Amino acid sequence: MNGADAIIKCLEAEQVSVVFGYPGVAICPFYNSILESPIRTILIRTEQNAAHAASGMARITGRPGVCAVTSGPGATNVITGIATAFADSIPLVCITGQVNSELLGSDVFQEADITGAVESFVKYSYLVRDVKDIPRIFKEAFHIANTGRKGPVLIDVPIDIQNASLEKFHYPEEINMRTYKPTVKGNMAQIKKVVRELERAKRPLICAGGGVLLSEAEQELRAFSKEYRIPVVSTMMGIGVMPTKDPLYFGMVGNNGKAYANRAMNEADLLIMVGARVADRAVNQPEVITRNKILVHIDVDPAEIGKNAGPSIPLVGDAKHIFADLAQEEFSCDTAEWIHTLEEYRVSMAPKRNPNPDYVDPAAFITLLSEKMQANGIYVADVGQNQIWSCGYHIVREGRFMTSGGMGTMGYSIPAAMGAKLAAPDRQVIAVCGDGSFQMSMMELATLRQHDIPVKIIVMKNNYLGMVRQYQHFTYKDHYSVVDLSGSPDLEKLVSAYDMPYLRLESMDRAEEVLDRFLAKDESMLLECVIDPMDLV
């Protein structure tokens, strides 16, 4: 057995079923050994998307996604994907090939100091110096990636280490790291304080972030909200924690969110932020959520608490544990009046749009799509205007909503949808992107075809980098700079080159019929929706 064989054994021990990647000489021993394994390999068309696909898979399975790329440019290309996962706390294990150990530091062909380069975007990284360390390092890497605040871990393996022989393979059962013991159980005294404040509160509100989904605490949070009649809003990453139509759910907060959700945040007298970073897009003015109210901040990462807003009650721990503990407490909360007020806001402050009838109205289209897609379908929104419309109008029932929230990485949707589909072959997976973001990942159409992964793609075409155009419209009085997407390919011709079916929708008139055809079969298909280039989110 050599080091590469040992790596494969580790991946098997971690029940990895798919590796996304792109080979090169420095990772060839790994790709040679994986042929003997039942682990499926997916040849992605650019390394960044290997990390996105692994991220899409991780979000659905709840286990780390795995990608493996070569040294030098392979490794540096994957950095944006790793940074995207890091910003959204998605567990990944990224394996990079590296030049021969003896040549490290001598700037030979395809050498890049990847552990150095990626330091600010990983939870941890390893450079393997001894083949005997492989089992321990992989055991630790999977543990680190998927516990505490989840995130990407990178393992850089020089080619000579992959080729070195290992006499005995033993995958450790225990982890022994003196520096890493994340707190998952909340402090009971703090939990009791929260309960006391809840009893006193007249206008309590829960703001759920992506951390709730990462800790798989949706059911606990929903049950808690229902039992005590506490309304819920969410951040972009927290969309789907509550079903969109749940009477106690009052939408996404933030500068791209619902006005009534923001008003709820401002008027609450007790705000429970859970699994949310209090970053600028969700909470534009952190002082607003600490003024005139009790702020409870629940997060598994103690460094998030107090980073952007000083809470009255900090509560470190995993959301699932904390809501389970809160459910054990007995108290009552009278929120009928508060909920009534919020319901009135939801009606009076509903967004008003004036759609141009000559085009597809993204809002109406997305709502219709949500109604027609499978209840447990997975909706992956890309980045740009399409993302904001998706956040605003997609209706989550029993499915998932995924997007690159923290980093806002264009091109995320197609590879992430690919990963999600591999994780859940029985569920419908739809990637919704703009014509800008589509062109950042359109090379993956080949991957979908090659590996027969049926992902549905919707491209909202407006011939602009719409989000930036909108910004230039407001900030620079329509002084447009470098946002015109002229020269984009004819998508019908493009997908036919990949032997993929194509549909086009130019107005809402035929929307029902076209969507029915689009969703009829579990096969890859691209639907192009022509939207008004001047439309605003």
Next chain:
Amino acid sequence: MKKKIYSVLVENRSGVLCKVAGLFSRRCFNIDSLAVGETDAPDVSCMTIVSSGDQRTTEQIEKQLNKKLDVIKVKTFEEGQCVNRELMLLKVKYNKSNRREIMEICEIMKAQIVDMSKHYMMIQLCDEPERIRLMLGMFQSFSIVEVARTGTLALCKCAEND
């Protein structure tokens, strides 16, 4: 701007200094002084970092340090709570007329002359950072050739429950 001293026990591995220093620069935390060395356990190093900032910043520094997986333990204290020392080596050019004065200053400051040649002498001072600054100030009127300082080392004052 409050001054804080962080005594950070870390795994003695390559790259750890870079990770810790990188954390400070990335998050725009100040480093006023940094000193690193092995402890009594060869696999553990101690980094003594002096930094300053408002309360939120100094709290974040401690939390972010604790988040690093190579960090074993972080102790944070203020200058009054610890014994702190810095070592300075200072090389000056002397002549007949100022030699006596230099030696007097060394005597007052309890600095040692650790090396000398016909025109140069090297002075060593191990003291609190404030006194190192004072000493440097005293030497501004002489021709300083080179100065090397270690950065602050600090340990919490002795307590019976240590």
